[in-house]
Amino acid sequence: MALAREDASPLFAGSVAGTLRLIFYLALAMVLMVLDHRNGWMWRIRYAAAAVVEPLYRLAGMPATGMRTLTVAFADRQRLTEQNQRLGEDLLLANAKLNRMAAVAEQNQRLKELLDTQHSLELNxxxxxxxxxxxxxxxxxxxxxxxxxxxxxxxxxxxxxxxxxxxxxxxxxxxxxxxxxxxxxxxxxxxxxxxxxxxxxxxxxxxxxxxxxxxxxxxxxxxxxxxxxxxxxxxxxxxxxxxxxxxxxxxxxxxxxxxxxxxxxxxxxxxxxxxxxxxxxxxxxPAPVTPMGPPADLAPVPAGAPAAAASTPAPPAGAAR
Missing domain, CATH: 2.40.10.350 (Rod shape-determining protein MreC, domain 2)
Structure with missing residues (x-):
């Protein structure tokens, strides 16, 4: 059943009493704002209320914070795993290149020795x-x-x-x-x-x-x-x-x-x-010894060649195969 109009209790009724009540509340609000601006009373009240309400905010935000932390953790783990795998591949490739460079350096050293031998002896x-x-x-x-x-x-x-x-x-x-x-x-x-x-x-x-x-x-x-x-x-x-x-x-x-x-x-x-x-x-x-002189293999050797002794039997035929 609908309530009668006179049964309702509006805060600001359309009468003189309601108007006076509105003016009172407005004046009180202005006084509180002035006092809050000059003395900071309301700031202290808000600070105390925040100390009580903040744990509730933190508790309400824990599920979202936990999900965000887990997401970041899994993403970091995956990124670190991929980075570790790339670093392992790079290290393996670097070791292979290093071993190859060592082999190439040794080969170059041997080629240098061969070329030095060729140049020093002037050989064809x-x-x-x-x-x-x-x-x-x-x-x-x-x-x-x-x-x-x-x-x-x-x-x-x-x-x-x-x-x-x-x-x-x-x-x-x-x-x-x-x-x-x-x-x-x-x-x-x-x-x-x-x-x-x-x-x-x-x-x-x-x-x-x-x-x-x-x-x-x-x-x-x-x-x-x-x-x-x-x-x-x-x-x-x-x-x-x-x-x-x-x-x-x-x-x-x-x-x-x-x-x-x-x-x-x-x-x-x-x-x-x-x-x-x-x-x-x-x-x-070599030719055999004759009364005319030494055998042909005992002839003077060119300068720089090792001297040969005369007291050695002739090598068998076909020795240098």
């Missing part, structure tokens, strides 16, 4: 790369990336920056096969640098050393003596390092001294080699 050489290895009990050979199309021919000497490596024994159109000095079927005429004694250095089955089985018993050979190519046979030019004596002992037959030498060339690590060109063709065994 050709640079080749080792592309295959055939090492076994009876075969110590490697394959080079140059062949007949590049002017390679059988018997061509091969060296590295440290000494004689071997000689070419087979030539194919684009590749060639080199026999190492340690191959059991290889032999090279050598001279001992300290004494000038000439002898033959043969390969061995172990592939790590050279054998000198025909040294006279009275010869002066010591551990540490350097072996150089003697130039006999005309295949290997004189003066190139071949090896260094590591052991000397009487041969089992008791007729000779037998020495072992470590090759001067870096046979197991050299990836680039030099092939010598414009060398004299093999001239065969």
């Amino acid at each position: 050489v050709q640079l080749a790369r080792v592309i295959g290895v055939d090492l076994g009990a009876y075969r110590h050979r490697v394959m080079l990336n140059l062949g007949a199309r590049d002017g390679i021919r059988p018997g061509q000497p091969v060296i590295d920056a440290r000494g004689v490596m071997g000689q070419v024994i087979e030539v194919l159109p684009t590749t060639s096969v080199m026999m190492l000095v340690t191959d059991p079927n290889h032999a090279v005429p050598v001279v001992i640098e300290r004494t000038g004694l000439r002898t033959m250095a043969y390969g061995s089955r172990d592939g790590n050393q050279l054998s000198l089985p025909t040294i006279p018993l009275v010869a002066d050979v010591k551990v540490g003596d350097r072996l150089l190519t003697s130039g006999l046979g005309g295949r290997f030019p004189p003066g190139f390092p071949v090896g260094e004596v590591t052991a000397v002992a009487p041969a089992p037959t008791g007729m000779f001294l037998e020495a072992h030498a470590r090759p001067s060339a870096d046979l197991n690590r050299s990836g680039d080699v030099l092939l010598l060109h414009d060398q004299a063709e093999p001239a065969g065994p």
